[in-house]
Amino acid sequence: MQPIFEVRNLKRAFGGLAVTNDVSLSMAPGDRVALIGPNGAGKTTFVNLVTGNLVPDSGDVRLGGETVTGIDAIGRVRRGLVRSFQVTRLFLDMTPAEHVALAVLQRDGRSGRLFGNFLAMPDVMDEVGQLLGKLGLRDLMHRKVSEIAYGQQRLLEIAVALALKPKVLLLDEPAAGVPQSDTGRIEQALADLPADLAVLMIEHDMDLVFRFAKRVVVLAAGAIIFDGSPSDVTQDPRVREAYLGSYANASHAA
Amino acid sequence: MSMTTTNDLIAERPAKHRFGGGDLIGLGVILALAVIGYFLFPNNLALLTRIIAIALLVLSLDLVTGYCGVATLGHAALFGAGAYAAGIVSAHYGINDPIAMLAFGIVAGAIAGLICGAVILRAHGLPQLVLSIALIHLFHEFANKASSWTGGSDGLSGIAPSALIGLYEFDLWGRTAYVFGVVLLVLVFFILRLIVRSPFGMLCRAIKEDPIRIRSMGASPKAALMKMYIISGAVAGVGGALNAISTQVVGLDSLSFTMSAESLVMLVLGGTGSLFGALTGTIVFMFFEDVVSAANPFHWLTMVGALLIAVVLFAPKGLFGTAAAFVARRREAK
Numbered sequence: 001m002q003p004i005f006e007v008r009n010l011k012r013a014f015g016g017l018a019v020t021n022d023v024s025l026s027m028a029p030g031d032r033v034a035l036i037g038p039n040g041a042g043k044t045t046f047v048n049l050v051t052g053n054l055v056p057d058s059g060d061v062r063l064g065g066e067t068v069t070g071i072d073a074i075g076r077v078r079r080g081l082v083r084s085f086q087v088t089r090l091f092l093d094m095t096p097a098e099h100v101a102l103a104v105l106q107r108d109g110r111s112g113r114l115f116g117n118f119l120a121m122p123d124v125m126d127e128v129g130q131l132l133g134k135l136g137l138r139d140l141m142h143r144k145v146s147e148i149a150y151g152q153q154r155l156l157e158i159a160v161a162l163a164l165k166p167k168v169l170l171l172d173e174p175a176a177g178v179p180q181s182d183t184g185r186i187e188q189a190l191a192d193l194p195a196d197l198a199v200l201m202i203e204h205d206m207d208l209v210f211r212f213a214k215r216v217v218v219l220a221a222g223a224i225i226f227d228g229s230p231s232d233v234t235q236d237p238r239v240r241e242a243y244l245g246s247y248a249n250a251s252h253a254a
Numbered sequence: 255m256s257m258t259t260t261n262d263l264i265a266e267r268p269a270k271h272r273f274g275g276g277d278l279i280g281l282g283v284i285l286a287l288a289v290i291g292y293f294l295f296p297n298n299l300a301l302l303t304r305i306i307a308i309a310l311l312v313l314s315l316d317l318v319t320g321y322c323g324v325a326t327l328g329h330a331a332l333f334g335a336g337a338y339a340a341g342i343v344s345a346h347y348g349i350n351d352p353i354a355m356l357a358f359g360i361v362a363g364a365i366a367g368l369i370c371g372a373v374i375l376r377a378h379g380l381p382q383l384v385l386s387i388a389l390i391h392l393f394h395e396f397a398n399k400a401s402s403w404t405g406g407s408d409g410l411s412g413i414a415p416s417a418l419i420g421l422y423e424f425d426l427w428g429r430t431a432y433v434f435g436v437v438l439l440v441l442v443f444f445i446l447r448l449i450v451r452s453p454f455g456m457l458c459r460a461i462k463e464d465p466i467r468i469r470s471m472g473a474s475p476k477a478a479l480m481k482m483y484i485i486s487g488a489v490a491g492v493g494g495a496l497n498a499i500s501t502q503v504v505g506l507d508s509l510s511f512t513m514s515a516e517s518l519v520m521l522v523l524g525g526t527g528s529l530f531g532a533l534t535g536t537i538v539f540m541f542f543e544d545v546v547s548a549a550n551p552f553h554w555l556t557m558v559g560a561l562l563i564a565v566v567l568f569a570p571k572g573l574f575g576t577a578a579a580f581v582a583r584r585r586e587a588k
Contacts, residue, residue: 051470077472085470091463098456105453106473112481113453164471 001028002065004198005081005168010059012049019045020056021222027168027198034213034230035202038243042222043202047170051083052076064167080167084157086176086202090145096156097141100128103163131159135189151182158189169193171201175208187211218242277447280530281440287537288436299428301544303500306435309536310442310493311513312520313529314363317486318371319518320526321450322479323462325383326374327514328390332487334509335366336494338397338404341504345412346403352415352424352434356495363491364484366393371483375476387511394509409505413498424499431500438492446529449485458482523565525572534574 005027012020019042027033037043048054050061052073060069063079071079090099101118104127105111118124132138135155140148145156154174161169175186190212193199203209209216209230216233218226220242226233233239291302311333318324339362340355349355374385397404404410417423422430449455457478461468465475498504507513516539524535542561547554569576 074469074472074474077470083470085467089464089467089470091460091467093463094456094460098460102453102456102460103471106457106471111453111457111473112478114485115448115452117451118453118456160471 003027003062004029004064005200006060006062007050008060008062010046010049010061011057012045012054013057019222020049023059023219023222023224025217025224025227027200029167029196029198031198031200032212032214033198033200033217034209034215035200035217035219036204036206036209036233037219041219041242043219045222046219047083047172047202051081051170077164080165081170082161082164082166082168083170084161084172084174086172088150088153088157090153090156090160092146093144095142095144096132096137096148096159097125097128099145099156099160100131100163101125103160104128107164127163131163134192135159136185149182151178151185154178154182154186155189158186162193166197168198168200171199171203173203173205174201175203175205183208277444280447281444284440284443284533285436292432296427299432300500301540303428303432303435304497305536305540306432306439307493307497307500308517308520308540309439309533310496311490311517312524312532312536313442313446314486314490314493315517315521316526316529316532317446317450317482317489318479319521320528320532321455321462322458322482324374324479324483325379326370326386327383327511327518328370328374328386328388328393329486329490329517330509330511330513331370331390331393332363332366332490333494333497333513333517334393334397334504335487336360336363336491337498337504337508338362338410338494339491340495340498341410341413342403344414344498345410350414350416352418352499355415355499356438356492359495359498360488360491363487363489363494365487367483367485367487367490368480370487371480375479375483386514390509390511390514394506394511397506397509404504404506407506409503410498411503413502413504415499415502424502428500431496435496435500438496442489442492443529443533446489450529454478454481519562521572523562523572525575525578528572528574528578530578531572531574535572538573 003026007023007025010020010023011018023046035043035046045054049056052068052071052075056069060067062068063076063081066079068076068079101124102111104124105113105118128141129138132141135158137152137155137159140152145153158174174190175183178186187208201212213230216226216228216230217224218233218239225238225242226236292299295302311329314332315326315329319326336359340359343349343358344355349358370386370389373389374382377385398406415424418430418434424430457468457473461475461478468475494508497508520535520539521532522535523539524533525531543554543558546557550557565573571579
């Protein structure tokens with residue numbers, strides 16, 4: 001299948017240190033890929049390069065066959081590359097309904113409209129109700145985000161991302177900081193993601209990785225050291241070395 | 255399983271989002287105050303008209319500061335641009351129709367908004383504040399130097415608005431100007447209520463909270479803020495033009511740092527991020543100033559300062575903001 005998302009030979013160095021070192025990755029619609037790696041492996045830099053928040057020294061990012069390396073972060077979102085944040089970034093004074101409505105209106109190019117309220121726009125409210133309903137947030141849709149639980153805020157992050165109808169979704173630790181009792185809901189939301197959506201999840205929780213991903217990519221010292229099935233990842237000697245190495249270093253440092 | 259229809263979702267929306275009720279009460283209050291003012295101060299309609307003009311400036315400031323979080327101490331530039339444009343077309347070009355003068359004021363205000371926005375939005379926080387101060391001084395100095403057009407420090411005179419819609423002359427008592435001002439305020443207020451609740455208004459509130467998040471939703475915070483600056487300029491332009499038409503003179507004070515700072519004080523006094531707050535702050539400040547400066551011409555500024563300190567300490571959301579929060583708490587308690 002034609003890849004929807006491709007990264008070719010991406011490189012970025014900070015002061016001589018190659019934080020992203022010749023990374024190539026390709027994803028097709030419907031892919032469920034987990035990106036893992038020890039601390040300092042360069043995951044955040046990779047995400048920033050892909051989303052357009054950092055400019056690579058060399059290499060290309062392609063989206064749906066189009067090279068988007070020279071396009072800024074906003075342009076990439078408009079072309080279907082959407083991310084969620086590791087620490088929730090929501091508008092605390094606004095309601096879940098307003099969040100999703102804003103995403104829907106933005107996606108349709110209607111967020112600049114000076115008249116009319118989304119509450120009186122049946123098509124928008126339909127989508128807002130459906131999306132929030134699917135994630136179990138329908139009853140809270142008119143509460144302020146500051147008043148809802150953290151786990152529900154994480155779900156709202158996913159709802160906002162989905163409302164933008166992405167082609168490629170980058171999920172940055174979607175279950176980070178969520179109490180054990182609420183992770184089930186998030187896993188269900190991940191399992192219910194649209195089948196044709198390509199999802200790249202950055203995650204530390206290996207249980208979640210194994211349940212979600214069909215393919216695992218391991219990043220260490222800025223380079224991809226493994227790209228394969230979840231069943232093989234724990235057996236791979238380079239992966240073991242990267243993780244054990246980092247633990248060994250950590251224990252030395254301690 | 256029961257199906258939830260869109261109508262159900264719309265029906266269960268919270269009271270604060272319903273149309274009509276709050277707006278009608280707000281418009282009713284404005285009109286009632288206008289009528290009371292007319293009968294209570296028949297010899298001081300010029301002050302009331304001035305309050306309306308300044309209220310338009312404070313509403314305009316609320317759009318960028320209260321709703322978008324832009325820090326500015328140079329907002330009178332937009333007001334002054336509107337005032338000078340309306341005055342210049344009358345004094346130098348013989349365009350004396352008040353509606354046409356108003357239109358020039360609006361356009362000039364919007365253009366000043368575009369210029370100020372283009373400069374101020376390049377920075378954030380303190381640098382943003384400094385840029386805004388630099389801008390108001392530049393505008394002031396430009397108006398001072400271009401004295402053949404603006405009258406410089408003597409002020410622009412020779413403004414002679416003709417009868418409003420050909421029927422109502424601008425009389426010595428300022429009745430026509432006052433009614434004109436009230437109509438403009440009601441119209442602007444109604445339009446702004448629509449705008450702050452529109453998708454664009456929602457986008458601006460979101461930008462105020464987290465511009466980076468908005469970028470990751472594919473919207474450009476800068477483009478939205480520029481648009482709001484232009485709208486804000488148009489609103490301030492209405493205020494400036496009203497001031498030029500009603501007083502028939504435009505002075506450099508309408509482009510001053512003092513006026514910019516005072517408008518910010520009025521906004522904080524009433525409560526930012528609320529159109530009612532902007533109106534409340536203007537009315538309270540200007541009445542207070544008028545009454546106290548008449549009662550004690552030497553120490554009135556001290557008293558204004560004391561009032562401000564009291565509000566900031568005891569009602570940090572501003573007079574209207576604090577009252578609204580109190581009412582909301584009482585409602586929830588019930």
